[in-house]
Structure formats: C-alpha cells, structure tokens
Amino acid sequence: MEHEAGPTSRHAAGLFAPVATHRPGDGHALLAPVLVLNASYEPINVCAARRALVLVLKGVAMTEEENGHFLHSARVAMRLPSVIRLLEYRRIPHQSRALSRKNILLRDRNTCQYCGTVLPSSELTLDHVIPRSRGGSSTWENLVACCHPCNRRKGNQFPAEAGMKLMREPRAFNLHTSRHIMRLMGRSDDKWRKYLFY
Ligand SMILES: [Zn+2]
DSSP states (O other): OGGGHHHHHHHHHHHHHHHHHHOHHHHHHTTSEEEEEOTTSOEEEEEEHHHHHHHHHTTSEEEEEEEEEEEEOSSOEEEEEEEEEESSOOOOOGGGSOOOHHHHHHHTTTBOTTTOOBOOGGGEEEEESSOGGGTOOSSTTTEEEEEHHHHHHHTTSOTTTTTOOOSSOOOOOOHHHHHHHHHHHHTTOHHHHHHHOO
C-alpha cells in the first residue's frame, strides 16, 4: 500500500482542504483510522479516513463499514468509511511496514532482546545489533528492543564480543505482527472486530 501514499495523499489534501476550514469538525474525522481489507477480506493496512475516501471515490475500494461521520462539501455530504475493501486483490509485500521505534518495540513485544526483561516503552531503547559505527544499518534485521543496562554493556561491540546473545533473530514485519498492531488499534472500534478476529 505504501507506494501509493504520496500522490494519493497530495491529491486528497487538495481535494478536501477547503472543506475542513469552514467545518472544523470534519478535519478530525478525516484523520480517523480506517481498516483496509484486501479483496479477499484479509486485513492489510490502516489508513486515514481521507485517504480511504479517495480510494473509494477513485473506484479502487468500496466502503464496507461507515464511521458515522459525514464529509460535507459544497454540494454533497459523503459518509466516511470505517472499513474499506480493495476491489482488486493485491499481493502485499511483507516488508512494507514502516520502520519505526514503535513498530520495533511492538515486534519485540517490549522485551529486551538480550536479557528478556519486559519493560514499558519509555524504559526501552533500540540497539543496532551490528553497531552503526561499524557499518550496521537501521533496518528491521539490525534493530532490536533493548534495556538501558544491556545497551550500555554492549556499547559499540558485536553481541558476541560483549558476551551477549540475541533471544531470536530480528526479522522484518510479517503479516502476523501487522495484525497484532491492527488489533491494538482496532480495539476501540467494534466495526473492525469481525475483520480482525477471523
Ligand atoms: Zn536487557
């Protein structure tokens, strides 16, 4: 999905920008998360309502559930979606999830990957398995959740040099992990449940 985000988002912003100015409430509603299903009903992504609406207007997706809000333009009122479904099946590359601190902590379930301690996000840091100073990159495969004591102990060393061992090999986000995130986000939205817990 990510490859589309650029042009579509810009287009959406241009299309609806004047509306939000005189209807302040709509601005927030346009940012509400929408669950995106593949044509097969498999959940594949979460996007903002504004982008979801553009996908529906372009005929790429159809609304499966509405969120109860309307987008008012000069001539029409459109119902904002809560769940949309792509009309054509798309193969989703597993590595397309955004690389971020939050997503890495989610992948590692807030567990230090060296000592196994489970901590709140605020008490965890990200460790480059191969240190940056030695050519390690910031990728899914080279970043892990790490507690501060382990991070200090490891310093600029490879795990083996510090006598440390990873609990498991860090991997790119897989579909299972994405679903976990979508479940967390969808917890408050009853309309998402039947699609997420199938
Ligand atoms: Zn640790």
